[in-house]
Amino acid sequence: MDFQLKPHSVIPPTDKPVLVCILDGWGENLGDQYNAVHVAPTPCTDALKEDKSRWRTVKAHGTAVGLPSDADMGNSEVGHNALGSGQVIDQGARLVDIALETGQMFEGDGWTYISESFAENTVHFIGLLSDGGVHSRLDQVQAILKGAAERGAKRIRVHILTDGRDVPDGSSKRFVAELEAGLAALSGVDAKIASGGGRMKVTMDRYEADWAMVQRGWEAHVLGEAPHRFQDAATAVRTLRGDEAKPISDQWLPPFVIVDSDDKPVGTVEDGDAVVLFNFRADRMVEISKAFEYEEFSAFDRKRFPKTRFVGMMQYDGDLKLPARFLVPPPAIHGTSGEYLAKNGITTFACSETQKFGHVTFFWNGNRSGFFDEKLETYVEIPSDNIPFNEKPEMKAREITEAGKEALLSGKYRMVRINYANPDMVGHTGDLDAAVFACKLVDECVADLLDTLNSVGGRFLLTADHGNADDMVQRHKKTNEALLDDAGRPLALTSHTLAPVPVAIGGAGLPDGVRLRQDLPNAGLANITGACINLLGYEVPSHMEPSLIE
Ligand SMILES: O=C(O)[C@H](O)COP(=O)(O)O
Ligand SMILES: [Mn+2]
Numbered sequence: 280m281d282f283q284l285k286p287h288s289v290i291p292p293t294d295k296p297v298l299v300c301i302l303d304g305w306g307e308n309l310g311d312q313y314n315a316v317h318v319a320p321t322p323c324t325d326a327l328k329e330d331k332s333r334w335r336t337v338k339a340h341g342t343a344v345g346l347p348s349d350a351d352m353g354n355s356e357v358g359h360n361a362l363g364s365g366q367v368i369d370q371g372a373r374l375v376d377i378a379l380e381t382g383q384m385f386e387g388d389g390w391t392y393i394s395e396s397f398a399e400n401t402v403h404f405i406g407l408l409s410d411g412g413v414h415s416r417l418d419q420v421q422a423i424l425k426g427a428a429e430r431g432a433k434r435i436r437v438h439i440l441t442d443g444r445d446v447p448d449g450s451s452k453r454f455v456a457e458l459e460a461g462l463a464a465l466s467g468v469d470a471k472i473a474s475g476g477g478r479m480k481v482t483m484d485r486y487e488a489d490w491a492m493v494q495r496g497w498e499a500h501v502l503g504e505a506p507h508r509f510q511d512a513a514t515a516v517r518t519l520r521g522d523e524a525k526p527i528s529d530q531w532l533p534p535f536v537i538v539d540s541d542d543k544p545v546g547t548v549e550d551g552d553a554v555v556l557f558n559f560r561a562d563r564m565v566e567i568s569k570a571f572e573y574e575e576f577s578a579f580d581r582k583r584f585p586k587t588r589f590v591g592m593m594q595y596d597g598d599l600k601l602p603a604r605f606l607v608p609p610p611a612i613h614g615t616s617g618e619y620l621a622k623n624g625i626t627t628f629a630c631s632e633t634q635k636f637g638h639v640t641f642f643w644n645g646n647r648s649g650f651f652d653e654k655l656e657t658y659v660e661i662p663s664d665n666i667p668f669n670e671k672p673e674m675k676a677r678e679i680t681e682a683g684k685e686a687l688l689s690g691k692y693r694m695v696r697i698n699y700a701n702p703d704m705v706g707h708t709g710d711l712d713a714a715v716f717a718c719k720l721v722d723e724c725v726a727d728l729l730d731t732l733n734s735v736g737g738r739f740l741l742t743a744d745h746g747n748a749d750d751m752v753q754r755h756k757k758t759n760e761a762l763l764d765d766a767g768r769p770l771a772l773t774s775h776t777l778a779p780v781p782v783a784i785g786g787a788g789l790p791d792g793v794r795l796r797q798d799l800p801n802a803g804l805a806n807i808t809g810a811c812i813n814l815l816g817y818e819v820p821s822h823m824e825p826s827l828i829e
């Protein structure tokens with residue numbers, strides 16, 4: 280690959296900073312009272328929208344970002360992969376579908392490796408029990424379980440993480456029933472659910488925000504230790520949710536273990552067992568992978584470290600080669616903008632708070648945890664709080680803004696990349712008022728950043744990775760009206776949306792007459808990369824999608 284960037288024919292290279300600002304979970308959607316982006320006073324982003332030659336929307340979901348179908352909502356992994364690479368690449372969900380369709384799932388090295396445990400040992404499956412398609416999909420899990428049974432697995436245990444975040448809260452009950460039915464249909468196999476807990480409480484931490492989550496998961500899945508013990512998963516989920524009029528959300532269910540009639544856990548992980556993490560998405564599988572794979576490990580006391588045949592659905596980290604063995608090769612993302620910038624000596628500053636830190640670094644760089652050139656890249660992580668974010672919807676937006684301003688003023692960076700987590704993380708709580716607060720605050724922070732950017736004569740591109748806060752209510756499929764619960768309250772929507780996202784360019788250093796193309800009706804997030812490279816003063820490399828700039 281020729282990494283030399285060529286000067287742009289119209290936009291001169293600049294030594295002033297180019298700010299790329301991502302509002303995580305900020306979609307352009309129907310303007311009603313359940314759209315927090317619309318309800319919040321947002322004078323700064325509203326003003327950007329006024330200049331139609333420098334504002335438009337692009338697709339952030341479905342096939343435009345490499346997902347299997349246009350019914351798939353976007354998410355941070357595929358969104359930042361596209362934003363950072365300028366390419367539409369078949370993503371994990373799609374690659375697993377293909378591996379199942381072609382049968383390659385059952386022919387690779389990863390499968391051969393786990394199949395050595397089929398006859399004499401237990402095969403454990405751990406992951407998010409959901410059809411959300413963001414981290415995992417239940418239909419894929421069912422197909423793999425069936426495939427294992429048909430190929431000789433004798434004892435299967437599934438460790439479930441309940442969702443309620445990419446899918447409606449309460450759906451865990453239906454997914455447990457579906458999984459139980461699937462397990463019961465595996466003839467001649469002793470197959471059971473063995474442990475579980477809510478995805479925001481157990482196992483699925485990311486970016487080392489809270490290792491205690493992973494420890495709780497390890498204790499439940501591996502050691503069979505948890506504060507709650509039940510004889511079946513349906514009872515576990517129903518009981519732990521509590522009063523359905525005011526339930527504990529699926530996301531936050533405490534860890535539990537399934538026990539037999541002698542109160543003995545039905546599925547601890549033992550030497551010789553195989554362990555499969557069935558999530559295809561990387562961020563929330565990295566820590567648990569380290570716990571299973573690394574001999575040397577100090578994040579928490581594992582108490583017991585069984586020798587397992589351990590695989591991921593994918594390889595989650597390309598730099599760490601983690602895990603070493605996997606069922607499906609991950610998306611091959613090469614020639615990212617980060618690599619181009621580094622190879623052309625362009626200095627970069629990237630910053631977010633913990634919850635989104637890997638989004639603007641790891642995902643942006645094609646699921647690589649390292650640097651392309653440490654001398655040229657500065658990555659700053661502002662530690663996130665470990666609380667439900669509707670309790671403190673300001674999160675770390677102000678601190679991120681201060682760090683961004685300092686980077687802009689320092690004169691050290693030609694690219695400054697910022698992600699604001701609030702519209703997404705608060706949107707996932709389903710709390711409309713908190714989401715409105717989050718959007719208002721983020722708009723103020725953007726205004727503040729843009730003032731600083733203009734004061735140094737920089738250029739900017741503002742966008743988002745997918746929708747979320749732009750719709751906070753579940754809706755009737757045909758009429759689009761809000762769905763209400765038995766007490767007449769709107770049913771919260773905690774997931775992302777299918778909405779397109781805004782793109783705005785500008786800044787005191789952007790030459791007059793630079794405009795966004797208004798054609799390309801199917802443009803998606805991958806078309807934004809070229810625009811960012813243009814703002815730096817260079818032409819878009821030919822393997823990337825066409826730029827949005829005219
Ligand atoms: O992992 C999560 O928090 C959600 O499943 C998806 O949110 P994100 O794609 O914005 O991170
Ligand atoms: Mn996101």
Ligand SMILES: [Mn+2]
Binds near residue numbers: 355703704707747775
């Ligand atoms: Mn999200």
